[in-house]
Amino acid sequence: MAPWSALGMSWAMAMALARxxxxxxxxLAAAGGLEVEMAGRRQTVSLxxxxxxxxxxxxxxxxxxxxxxxxxxxKNQTSDLEKVFEFIGDHQEAIRPxxxxxxxxxxxxxxxxxxxxxxxxxxxxxxCVVVVTPQKAEGRVWLEVIASxxxxxxxxxxxxxxxxxxxxxxxxxxxxxxxxxxxxxKWIQKSAQYQEISENIFTERPVKNxxxxxxxxxxxxxxxxxxxxxxxxxxxxxxxxxPTSQKLNLTLPRGESEKTPYLLYLWILxxxxxxxxxxxxxxxxxxxxxxxxTSGNETY
Ligand SMILES: *[C@@H]1O[C@H](CO)[C@@H](O)[C@H](O)[C@H]1NC(C)=O
Ligand SMILES: *[C@@H]1O[C@H](CO)[C@@H](O)[C@H](O)[C@H]1NC(C)=O
Ligand SMILES: *[C@@H]1O[C@H](CO)[C@@H](O)[C@H](O)[C@H]1NC(C)=O
Ligand SMILES: *[C@@H]1O[C@H](CO)[C@@H](O)[C@H](O)[C@H]1NC(C)=O
Ligand SMILES: *[C@@H]1O[C@H](CO)[C@@H](O)[C@H](O)[C@H]1NC(C)=O
Numbered sequence: 001m002a003p004w005s006a007l008g009m010s011w012a013m014a015m016a017l018a019r020x021x022x023x024x025x026x027x028l029a030a031a032g033g034l035e036v037e038m039a040g041r042r043q044t045v046s047l048x049x050x051x052x053x054x055x056x057x058x059x060x061x062x063x064x065x066x067x068x069x070x071x072x073x074x075k076n077q078t079s080d081l082e083k084v085f086e087f088i089g090d091h092q093e094a095i096r097p098x099x100x101x102x103x104x105x106x107x108x109x110x111x112x113x114x115x116x117x118x119x120x121x122x123x124x125x126x127x128c129v130v131v132v133t134p135q136k137a138e139g140r141v142w143l144e145v146i147a148s149x150x151x152x153x154x155x156x157x158x159x160x161x162x163x164x165x166x167x168x169x170x171x172x173x174x175x176x177x178x179x180x181x182x183x184x185x186k187w188i189q190k191s192a193q194y195q196e197i198s199e200n201i202f203t204e205r206p207v208k209n210x211x212x213x214x215x216x217x218x219x220x221x222x223x224x225x226x227x228x229x230x231x232x233x234x235x236x237x238x239x240x241x242x243p244t245s246q247k248l249n250l251t252l253p254r255g256e257s258e259k260t261p262y263l264l265y266l267w268i269l270x271x272x273x274x275x276x277x278x279x280x281x282x283x284x285x286x287x288x289x290x291x292x293x294t295s296g297n298e299t300y
Contacts, residue, residue, distance in 0.1 A: 019089040022069040025131045034135035047147035053113045055128035060109030069131040072113045076124030120212035148241040149175035153248035170235035173215040178206045182218040187232035
């Protein structure tokens with residue numbers, strides 16, 4: 001005969017009592033004996049990804065999850081501690097929508113929290129509190145959410161009628177944190193290398209999007225026609241979400257990097273003009289030549 005039935009309790013009541021004791025233990029017991037391992041002090045994840053915040057009980061190959069309790073908490077620099085997820089005695093509750101702990105993994109001592117589509121506002125400190133009666137452990141990790149910029153480089157005519165100026169536009173969007181570096185380089189044919197450009201650059205302040213990410217636009221202003229033929233310009237973007245900087249190339253269309261089109265137009269225009277001037281001159285010259293020739297004939 002089971003002890004709870006001797007006390008006249010139902011199975012459901014016994015489970016409820018066990019849950020209550022686990023909950024009390026999760027809340028009140030001091031951590032000790034048991035240990036959990038997190039992903040270090042800081043874990044970095046990407047915006048909108050399904051992520052896993054690591055919390056493992058080392059050396060626990062086979063746990064009885066009915067006598068286990070887990071609570072996950074979150075806070076940031078300004079907010080109070082909030083409960084995100086709870087698992088107590090076979091009963092789980094996701095306060096943060098979609099939050100889960102895999103029970104299959106939990107049996108192997110892995111209490112890692114899965115959060116689908118992580119957002120920037122969810123960055124902060126996460127606490128994993130685990131009870132394996134009668135022991136309790138707590139771990140903390142700082143979750144950093146970052147977003148990589150989506151960048152493009154293209155030409156823009158400042159105004160429709162302005163044929164003397166052209167802008168190379170380097171636009172990065174959807175990045176976080178807002179710290180970003182945009183530099184410009186130009187391919188130098190003589191030295192066969194890129195050289196940093198420092199003049200005629202205008203970089204706007206980053207603008208914030210609704211999801212907390214930022215956009216930035218940088219302009220390189222060029223006076224046409226530029227001296228170099230087929231010049232290549234490069235926009236070099238650095239953001240902490242990448243191990244190295246990203247380089248985008250843009251080549252000035254040949255027609256706009258040389259003076260030929262203007263000269264060509266001049267030449268084409270000059271043909272009838274020159275012709276109109278030369279034609280009467282030709283007749284004048286022809287007349288005089290014939291005069292001189294006939295008079296010469298008379299001398300001999
Ligand atoms: C992320 O999780 C959601 C459900 O929570 C799922 O529909 C989606 O396919 C997952 N995405 C990836 C890339 O695993
Ligand atoms: C902390 O979280 C609250 C609630 O989500 C948010 O309003 C606040 O901006 C966050 N503070 C920081 C410093 O991220
Ligand atoms: C952002 O950049 C500024 C200056 O480049 C630097 O002082 C600051 O520490 C950076 N912030 C972060 C979060 O990297
Ligand atoms: C940021 O860039 C994206 C993509 O180009 C655009 O859809 C969005 O409107 C931009 N946001 C702002 C605030 O300009
Ligand atoms: C830009 O040019 C550099 C050097 O010519 C090259 O290494 C790089 O791959 C190019 N980038 C792209 C996006 O074509």
